[in-house]
Amino acid sequence: MSVPKGKVLPTAFFRRDTVTVTRELLGKALCRQLPDGTVRRCLLTEVEAYVGPHDKACHASRGKTARTSVMFEPGGVFYVYLCYGMHWMLNLVTEGGDYPAAVLVRGVEGISGPGRVTKQLAIGRDLNTLPIRRTSGLWVEDAGIDILDTQVERTPRIGIGYAGEFWMNEPLRFLWNTQ
């Protein structure tokens, strides 16, 4: 069963508190325009928050660099980077600007794992720094689904053991339990 077309989320949606945005992204539809012109819509089921310069797991916690400068942009753009030389990671930049934070897309309905999501949706470097809107070929829509807190699970983030005792345990990973 496919996800019906919804209203495109405005830039303002992303220019807010990162944890709030992360939680609200569950059940929203990540939409990708395919080369043949058709659109694939996938409900977001797993996301992680990287909440600012003080977050030791956030790439920008050690300052602004060529790679992380996009995270200092006002929210509503993509941060895409290559991990382990093979996997593209998709992030949605949040907050109002000059404050590095983003949401990592770890999974959508039918696709688990951040590297598999980008592979299946053909997401790569070319989307880095582009705005989150229809004309970029990748955007987010409100699918009209209301997800109750009882369906949301929070856990520590994955693969950030280097971030120190506090940040590696913060429950900044959000999962939508669809069962």
Add this chain to the structure above:
DNA sequence: GGAGTGATGACA
């Protein structure tokens, strides 16, 4: 449990 893979950032 371990390899693959290459950009990135720290350091010289």
Add this chain to the structure above:
DNA sequence: GTCATCACTCCA
């Protein structure tokens, strides 16, 4: 310039 590290995935 070198070098270690990595918000992962797949196969044994």
